[in-house]
Amino acid sequence: MADLPATDRRPGGRTARVRARVLDAVRAELARGGHDALTVEGVATRAGVHRATVYRRWRDVGGLIVDVIDAAGEIDWQPPDTGSLLGDLTELNRQIQQSLVERPSLALALMAASFHSEQAARAQTRLWADRYAQSEVLVARATGRGELPAGTDARALLIAATAPVYHELVLLRTGPDPAVPARAAQAAVLAAAAGAFAHPELPA
Amino acid sequence: MADLPATDRRPGGRTARVRARVLDAVRAELARGGHDALTVEGVATRAGVHRATVYRRWRDVGGLIVDVIDAAGEIDWQPPDTGSLLGDLTELNRQIQQSLVERPSLALALMAASFHSEQAARAQTRLWADRYAQSEVLVARATGRGELPAGTDARALLIAATAPVYHELVLLRTGPDPAVPARAAQAAVLAAAAGAFAHPELPA
Numbered sequence: 001m002a003d004l005p006a007t008d009r010r011p012g013g014r015t016a017r018v019r020a021r022v023l024d025a026v027r028a029e030l031a032r033g034g035h036d037a038l039t040v041e042g043v044a045t046r047a048g049v050h051r052a053t054v055y056r057r058w059r060d061v062g063g064l065i066v067d068v069i070d071a072a073g074e075i076d077w078q079p080p081d082t083g084s085l086l087g088d089l090t091e092l093n094r095q096i097q098q099s100l101v102e103r104p105s106l107a108l109a110l111m112a113a114s115f116h117s118e119q120a121a122r123a124q125t126r127l128w129a130d131r132y133a134q135s136e137v138l139v140a141r142a143t144g145r146g147e148l149p150a151g152t153d154a155r156a157l158l159i160a161a162t163a164p165v166y167h168e169l170v171l172l173r174t175g176p177d178p179a180v181p182a183r184a185a186q187a188a189v190l191a192a193a194a195g196a197f198a199h200p201e202l203p204a
Numbered sequence: 205m206a207d208l209p210a211t212d213r214r215p216g217g218r219t220a221r222v223r224a225r226v227l228d229a230v231r232a233e234l235a236r237g238g239h240d241a242l243t244v245e246g247v248a249t250r251a252g253v254h255r256a257t258v259y260r261r262w263r264d265v266g267g268l269i270v271d272v273i274d275a276a277g278e279i280d281w282q283p284p285d286t287g288s289l290l291g292d293l294t295e296l297n298r299q300i301q302q303s304l305v306e307r308p309s310l311a312l313a314l315m316a317a318s319f320h321s322e323q324a325a326r327a328q329t330r331l332w333a334d335r336y337a338q339s340e341v342l343v344a345r346a347t348g349r350g351e352l353p354a355g356t357d358a359r360a361l362l363i364a365a366t367a368p369v370y371h372e373l374v375l376l377r378t379g380p381d382p383a384v385p386a387r388a389a390q391a392a393v394l395a396a397a398a399g400a401f402a403h404p405e406l407p408a
Contacts, residue, residue, distance in 0.1 A: 036320060111375065115316040116240060125377045132376075159368050159376075160391050166375055167367035171315065172336075173329045187364050187392070187400035194398060196391035 021047045022054060023071050026064045031104035035113040038064070062117045069110055069123040079135045085142035086182075086189050089161045092135065093181030096162055100169040101176040111170060132158055147189075153197045160197070161188035225251040226258060227275050230268045235308035239317040244268070266321045273314055273327040283339045289346035290386075290393050293365045296339065297385030300366055304373040305380040315374060336362055352396055361401045365392035 025047035029038050038061050044051040058064045080091035099107040114121040132155055139154035148157075164184040168174045191197070229251035233242050242265050248255040262268045284295035303311040318325040336359055343358035352361075368388040372378045395401070 112319040115319050121377060128376050156387060156391075159371055160364070160388065163367035163371035164363050166371055167363055171370055171374065172332050172363075173325060183360060183400070184364065187360075187395035190398040190400045191391035191395040194394040196387070196394045 018047075018049055018053065019057075019067070022049055022058070022064070023068050025049075026068050027106055030065075030068075030106060030109040030113070034109055035061075035065070035116060038113075040064070062119045065110065065113045065117065065120045066123040068106075069120065069127050072110075073127045073130055077131070077134070079138055081138075081141070084145075085138060085147050085192075086185055088138045088142075089158075089185035089188060090182045092138070093162060093165045093185055096165045097169065097176060097181050100166070108170065148192055149195055149198060151199045152192055153199050157188055157192050157197045160191060161185050222251075222253055222257065223261075223271070226253055226262070226268070227272050229253075230272050231310055234269075234272075234313040234317070235310060238313055239265075239269070239320060242268070242317075266323045269314065269317045269321065269324045270327040272310075273324065273331050276314075277331045277334055281335070281338070283342055285345070288349075289342060289351050289396075290389055292342045292346075293362075293389035293392060294386045296342070297366060297369045297389055300369045301373065301380060301385050304370070312374065351393075353399055353402060355403050356396055357401045357403050361392055361396050364395060364401070365389050 022043060025043045026038070028046060029042050040054050040058075040061060041051060043064060044054045047054075054064075058067060080088045080095075082088050082091055099105065110120070110124060114124040135158050136154040139148065139152060139157055142148045143150060143152060161184055164187075165180055168180055169176065226247060229247045230242070232250060233246050244258050244262075244265060245255060247268060248258045251258075258268075262271060284292045284299075286292050286295055303309065314324070314328060318328040339362050340358040343352065343356060343361055346352045347354055347356060365388055368391075369384055372384055373380065
């Protein structure tokens with residue numbers, strides 16, 4: 001990728017450049033004032049783009065947020081590959097914790113936005129479903145290495161490993177605890193090894 | 205309690221009755237339109253109370269939400285006591301799931317509100333801290349029955365057991381899955397039995 005000229009990495013030329021400028025502006029405005037302070041006018045001014053362009057393409061604040069979330073889904077994110085399930089889940093949790101404790105946190109601003117807008121909530125749900133699906137490879141690799149019983153429910157294991165990180169920082173709003181990523185990962189690995197996420201029997 | 209006349213159960217007489225009517229109205233308005241539609245005028249009208257009374261005592265929408273959250277903390281909630289840690293955590297998770305899937309969900313509306321208002325966020329954090337502290341008795345009882353290693357970090361275990369229920373329903377917005385309360389409880393119990401929540405050594 002590093003060899004390609006910038007124009008090739010942004011197919012669409014001017015349209016894509018306008019999108020990149022507008023989405024950068026949305027992220028900056030969200031970071032500055034949160035969802036409540038986001039306006040099409042503020043975004044257009046910051047992006048140096050005519051308001052009519054923003055209205056025509058994104059329609060309203062909800063449309064802008066959805067596109068920021070969709071753009072996050074277009075990033076070529078790869079799940080960690082450290083050589084062990086515990087290492088992979090700990091690193092995944094560290095990335096999640098980092099995204100939630102940085103100030104300003106775009107991740108937190110998007111979650112807040114998804115509480116107001118059904119459209120933003122759907123985009124966020126899609127992005128999360130994609131990221132958890134991508135991360136299932138961690139579980140497949142661990143099963144291949146013999147670290148996990150065959151038939152482990154990958155999604156249930158990933159949710160158990162990561163949920164405490166979100167719960168502490170998004171809902172309980174406790175301060176960032178550097179022990180949480182590894183502890184939550186460790187608990188999920190021990191539970192999985194004991195068969196906690198074995199796929200349930202099919203209904204009779 | 206059932207023997208006491210109603211006036212004794214609501215110390216403060218008229219003031220307490222006005223509070224009860226106003227908080228009932230806040231819950232009904234939140235349920236109807238969510239935080240974005242909540243107004244002091246709407247609450248006063250629904251409660252049949254003069255607006256000036258609401259402004260004087262609660263000041264604004266943020267004050268009303270904080271008082272609804274504080275009132276939830278005054279309820280005489282008791283953590284489950286089923287005779288086993290797995291039973292207790294499963295029942296706790298069922299209660300949490302129920303509060304999040306009922307429509308309208310006051311619990312979800314209060315979480316949404318706490319994303320806008322620092323004051324509401326602090327009240328919510330206090331309520332949650334209280335509920336998790338109250339629930340530590342589950343872990344103490346299980347340790348007494350020999351179900352858990354001594355020195356288990358009760359809070360970490362409770363967070364691991366309950367976080368997946370919140371994560372699925374509040375953030376990932378997956379449909380209610382009747383298997384989640386028991387599965388999340390079971391995973392936490394297996395992890396705890398394997399020593400996942402042993403108190404860390406004191407720093408050297």
